[in-house]
Amino acid sequence: MAERILLKGNEALGEAAILAGCRFFAGYPITPQNEIPAYMARRMPRVGGVFIQAESELAAINMVYGAAGAGARAMTSSSSPGISLKQEGISYLAGAELPSVVVNIVRGGPGLGGIQPAQSDYFQATRGGGHGDYRTPVFAPNSVQEMVDLTMEAFEVADAYRNPVLVLGDGILGQMMEPVALPPAREAPLPPKPWATTGAKGPGRRIINSLYLDPVVLEQRNLWLAEKYARMRGLARAETVGMEDAEICLVAYGATSRIVKGAMQMARREGIRAGLIRPVTLWPYPTVSIREAAGRVEAFLVVELSLGQMVEDVRLAVDGKAPVHFYGRTGGMVPSPREVLEKLREVAAGMGKRRVVAAGAGA
Amino acid sequence: MTHEVIMAGHGGQGVLYMGTLLARAGMLEGKEVSWLPSYGAEQRGGTANCAVVIGDEAVVSPVVYEATGAVVMNGPSLEKFAPHVRPGGVLVVNTSLAPERVERGDLRVVALPANRLAEETGDGRSANMVALGAFAAATGIVRMDNLLEALRQATPARRRHLLAGNERALRRGEEWMGKD
Structure with missing residues (x-):
């Protein structure tokens, strides 16, 4: 290396x-x-x-x-x-x-x-x-x-x-x-570029146009x-971390994905099984990775430095199979891992309630 | 352990440079490192700070919220960043430009007259090197020989004449800690 x-x-x-x-x-x-x-x-x-x-x-x-x-x-x-x-x-x-x-x-x-x-x-x-x-x-x-x-x-x-x-x-x-x-x-x-406008001599006239x-x-x-x-x-590509046993799937890209990874590690230390899917390409979107996770996890939490943009692609991929939560900061504010952890705890608590309700309905 | 460090002061004191040396020394020790500056509409006399993370594992977040240690080179930086140091963390305060009194009792405070010590070594402008030497000695974050090597690597040929003075200042900070 x-x-x-x-x-x-x-x-x-x-x-x-x-x-x-x-x-x-x-x-x-x-x-x-x-x-x-x-x-x-x-x-x-x-x-x-x-x-x-x-x-x-x-x-x-x-x-x-x-x-x-x-x-x-x-x-x-x-x-x-x-x-x-x-x-x-x-x-x-x-x-x-x-x-x-x-x-x-x-x-x-x-x-x-x-x-x-x-x-x-x-x-x-x-x-x-x-x-x-x-x-x-x-x-x-x-x-x-x-x-x-x-x-x-x-x-x-x-x-x-x-x-x-x-x-x-x-x-x-x-x-x-x-x-x-x-x-x-x-x-x-x-790579050869036989279309490039490199002079009219030789191959003849080449035109680059969009009209x-x-x-x-x-x-x-x-x-x-x-x-x-x-x-x-x-070309679609994503990195996954800790998704093997995850109950909550975090989705974040860019620098935010690192802060989110910090939150994920903190959450795991307190027993919240969180994993992370980090899109490396945003278009094409790694829809398959998200869709595949949607069948296995109980909830998604998307974290962005915006009011919620990529979350729409996550919702499209999840297609209603699991709740998709969002946490974002904007205007140049960057959340701390602890802030994301707070949100993770909320999502985990919500999952617990749903389970109780589901168990009650089954009985 | 992962060290998460904040270095702050006013523009012109060399706080960003101090951070790059710390990160470079960490890299020389084979550690994973990151350095993130405050950026934007900065000016001489304005505020400047940077975050340095040094650890054995790949750096998770380059943004530091709860520092394991901090160096504050002036009064406003002390006010702003002392609350961001974890209990038990090291806080090096440049008492030449900041009050010696620190509100929190749960930190290891190093009161260091960095400007005065720098002047004694020959150049008041190397107060940042004095502070860095003291911080390294107080925390054990990197070894002095790696700091000196980082300094040598980072000093371009046209600044070669400043090398000896900066080395003296780094060592002066380390010596100051030895007195404790």
């Missing part, structure tokens, strides 16, 4: 992009992701890549469109309000099938909101914040190591499916330092994309 070094999440993510072969980065400053462009500004010239501090988020995402169209591995990063500005561009990238990586280090909203960590962009990330019938895979790291591993994977997935891919972090993951082992740089040549005025053609186009999105479903 490679030697472990102490890195900040944002910087580790930047280095991961370079290791994955990203040679084009355009961005515009916003807290709490500023270390990404700062790192890229320093590193890109040394690896023969391009760093541009664009005049706006819109410019940056459209520069990524241009670079990806020319066949480069390209990335932009921002935080919530800036990602809202990029939505038009993300829709165009999806429409034109341009592989690219978009990083959102989420902060509290709506509007300008605050600068502290949040998970309130789940809907935007997983439903597509831009217009049109499109999908983007969404990776949700929960450690600095995963900021590295999942960012590198995001570039591979983007190329494999010719699609923009989102990495959804938060202020905690961006700002914290942890030891990481950096994998070796990708040495294999990048289809004929509805017959546009419908065909959308059905073609739908087939691709169906293939992407195989």
Whole structure:
């Protein structure tokens, strides 16, 4: 295993992009992701890549469109309000099938909101914040190591499916330092891109576009994309902890999943059998993992740094087979493991009551 | 055991740096570590703090709510963070800039005139290193040789001239604890 070094999440993510072969980065400053462009500004010239501090988020995402169209591995990063500005561009990238990586280090909203960590962009990330019938895979790291591993994977997935891919972090993951082992740089040549606009000489004219005025053609186009999105479903992934004997299934992603894991361990020490499902991909959602657990546990508790967004995907997967409870903090507030434990105790107490009622009904 | 540490003071005192050295030293000991700073609209003279977790197991939460130990470098940090230390925890108070009196009786309080001790070693700005040396000695969280190695690794070539002074300050903090 490679030697472990102490890195900040944002910087580790930047280095991961370079290791994955990203040679084009355009961005515009916003807290709490500023270390990404700062790192890229320093590193890109040394690896023969391009760093541009664009005049706006819109410019940056459209520069990524241009670079990806020319066949480069390209990335932009921002935080919530800036990602809202990029939505038009993300829709165009999806429409034109341009592989690219978009990083959102989420902060509290709506509007300008605050600068502290949040998970309130789940809907935007997983439903597509831009217009049109499109999908983007969404990776949700929960450690600095995963900021590295999942960012590198995001570039591979983007190329494999010719699609923009989102990495959804938060202020905690961006700002914290942890030891990481950096994998070796990708040495294999990048996948061939016979569609890239690399000059009219040779293969002839290539066009990258998302405008289809004929509805017959546009419908065909959308059905073609739908087939691709169906293939992407195989990317769905989750980590499970302590689910073997769990009565209560906690569901949390990103930095929150770590706090929730702390609560889970505390709960187990007092006899509450809690387990954790931690989605690693938010789209496609690991519906199967949740559905499978729904047949075995008595209740779910979803914890998010929002007023309740991912909980809707959990309810869809559980499909009424078990009660789904929710606990969330918002606006940049982060719950302590003890707060989550309190909520777990409430859920466990409720289960006890139901059991008594059920036993009474049976007798 | 897992150490969950809060380090706080005002901007410019080097509290975030102190935390990175502690985390780096923990890593040198083969431990699992994390470092999480307060961030955002910070400024020189404003407040700054960071959370450091060091343990044998993978770090569960990088956010620290109930610290096993804390270093507070000024008065406002003492007020804000003393309530967040667990009973029996170590609280290093920089009495050069904070009152010596601590309301809680259930903590191991180390009253350390960090700025004065730093001045005595040659540079008042290394008060953070004095405090870190004292904290490490009081808690046994990391060994001094690893702190010194972390400092060497973290000191870039252009700051090489500050290394000896910082080393002296770390050791001065450790010595102060030896007097107890």
